[in-house]
Amino acid sequence: MTTGKVLAERTYQESIISRRLELRRQLGYIVLLLPTLLLLLVLFVYPIARLIVTSVYDGNQFTLEHYRRIVEVDLYLRVLRTTFTIALQVTLLCLILGYPLAYFLASVRARTARLLMILVLIPFWTSILVRTYAWMVLLQRQGVFNRWLLELGLIDEPLRMMYNRIGVLVGMTHVLLPFMVLPAYAVMRGIDPNLLRAAYNLGASPFQAFLRVFLPLSLPGIAAGSLLVFILALGFFITPALMGGRTDMMIAQLIETQIRTQLNFPFAAALAAVLLIITLVIFAIYNRLLGLDKMFGGGY
Amino acid sequence: MVESAAPLQRAAISTRPSRRRWSLPWSRVILGLFSALVLLYLVAPVAIVIPMSFSAAKYLSFPPPGLSLQWYENFFTRADWTSATIQSIRVAFTVMVLATVLGVAASLALVRGSFPGKELINLIIVSPLVVPAIIVAIAIYGIYVRLYLVQTFVGLVLAHTVLAIPYVVINVSATLRGFDVRLEQAAQSLGANSWQTFRYVTLPIISPGIFAGAVFAFIASFDELLVALFIAGARGRTLPMRMFEGLRMEIDPTIAAVSSMLITFSVLVLASAEFARRRSRGD
Numbered sequence: 001m002t003t004g005k006v007l008a009e010r011t012y013q014e015s016i017i018s019r020r021l022e023l024r025r026q027l028g029y030i031v032l033l034l035p036t037l038l039l040l041l042v043l044f045v046y047p048i049a050r051l052i053v054t055s056v057y058d059g060n061q062f063t064l065e066h067y068r069r070i071v072e073v074d075l076y077l078r079v080l081r082t083t084f085t086i087a088l089q090v091t092l093l094c095l096i097l098g099y100p101l102a103y104f105l106a107s108v109r110a111r112t113a114r115l116l117m118i119l120v121l122i123p124f125w126t127s128i129l130v131r132t133y134a135w136m137v138l139l140q141r142q143g144v145f146n147r148w149l150l151e152l153g154l155i156d157e158p159l160r161m162m163y164n165r166i167g168v169l170v171g172m173t174h175v176l177l178p179f180m181v182l183p184a185y186a187v188m189r190g191i192d193p194n195l196l197r198a199a200y201n202l203g204a205s206p207f208q209a210f211l212r213v214f215l216p217l218s219l220p221g222i223a224a225g226s227l228l229v230f231i232l233a234l235g236f237f238i239t240p241a242l243m244g245g246r247t248d249m250m251i252a253q254l255i256e257t258q259i260r261t262q263l264n265f266p267f268a269a270a271l272a273a274v275l276l277i278i279t280l281v282i283f284a285i286y287n288r289l290l291g292l293d294k295m296f297g298g299g300y
Numbered sequence: 301m302v303e304s305a306a307p308l309q310r311a312a313i314s315t316r317p318s319r320r321r322w323s324l325p326w327s328r329v330i331l332g333l334f335s336a337l338v339l340l341y342l343v344a345p346v347a348i349v350i351p352m353s354f355s356a357a358k359y360l361s362f363p364p365p366g367l368s369l370q371w372y373e374n375f376f377t378r379a380d381w382t383s384a385t386i387q388s389i390r391v392a393f394t395v396m397v398l399a400t401v402l403g404v405a406a407s408l409a410l411v412r413g414s415f416p417g418k419e420l421i422n423l424i425i426v427s428p429l430v431v432p433a434i435i436v437a438i439a440i441y442g443i444y445v446r447l448y449l450v451q452t453f454v455g456l457v458l459a460h461t462v463l464a465i466p467y468v469v470i471n472v473s474a475t476l477r478g479f480d481v482r483l484e485q486a487a488q489s490l491g492a493n494s495w496q497t498f499r500y501v502t503l504p505i506i507s508p509g510i511f512a513g514a515v516f517a518f519i520a521s522f523d524e525l526l527v528a529l530f531i532a533g534a535r536g537r538t539l540p541m542r543m544f545e546g547l548r549m550e551i552d553p554t555i556a557a558v559s560s561m562l563i564t565f566s567v568l569v570l571a572s573a574e575f576a577r578r579r580s581r582g583d
Binding site for chain 2: 104105238279
């Protein structure tokens, strides 16, 4: 009886001590986290919150003036439309080029795939400015492609491949293609080949097996890649600024000029808020469909 | 009889571990060719810059008509290029150190700790990766104007650190998750205090993740254009800013030389990251 009491008492005491220790441990973690959290709150969360406030509050009162301007002025609507169109076109191009490549890489031996993947990763880790420069050298009026085509007699005068939509699409697809290939490849590698063998055994033709088994199983990878490419394309600045024509202005360029040449911060803030909301909505979809943790788990 | 033989035959073929797992040979040839073309599209523009940077011509052509180091000479002798490069290296190095220290601490807390709001904090920390750079750039610019941090070294470093921390946290968290906590418990039961445990047990094991995170942090800052464009100012001009100017006005061939060096640099970085990864797996 007494032993039982003593034991119970001790367990109780120990639980308090261990709870205290646990609390101290957790406090320690919070202290470790604090500097990063503080930096992000001050230089990321707060600035963006303030940006949004600036877009709807002119110092005295609430206003939707800047948003009205976006919707009412043709030029700005056109920029929004162009931004969406280009993002969509680039996503489609990445899908068309990226899916077969990922499929191919997933079907060869892992060693070979790893070697070939280097060819995807080298441009991936090269600065966007360098890659844009390379394309400018290739595509410009006096550029490498035009010179070759002229020498071969295939054309009589230089083709316009830059400072228009072609240049933007070629350059942006080049930059964003790895974002499609890497998640698509990761998912395809994980597909159990036995499932396809099973389909063959049940009498499916290779095409049927691909359509009914492989394609549905690879969907998470291409959904991840497509959403990622689309979001990144929406906020693109460097390539359209350097390789686009006048009519290819995208929203990031508009925001930049509104601040740097028009000095219209509240209007730029409204544009940024629109871009932010669209981006966040797509991310919410992404999170719902695939989970955000998958996004960065590609291993590369 | 004929009807039942066909599936059997197919079964015999497909249970063999053949190379035609997924498709027919002829479609494989087309697939292989197409993939080769896509890989060429990815690599050729990057690869072509290097021979062109040694061109003796005043314009850029491929193949180059003669060899010369004129563009490299231009780069190393012109103060606007060298000072921008030095500035970028200084900023990126400071960002790398700062982001790595902060990021490792934050990763430990996020992986090991269990406190309210952890998920939200995790989300906040990685979100600089997904919010378009232009938004981050003008948002930070907006408050820097008030804090008098525009055109300062500290301002640029802090802003880039915000962008670099997610890379460190993602890489370090990944290695921490695969970490056997019993190793730490063993160290502590043998009398190590928490710092010693971290320094001699945890740190060596998670070092590949830290290395990869640090490399990414460096590159995140070194390649960053938009934030720098708004807050660095002409005197604190970084290399991407100088390149952007060079591309906007006329296409300055000096950029071919810069680009070649940057490509070499990223290949080296990629190779070292791969090396670290292999070593960490022990093969």
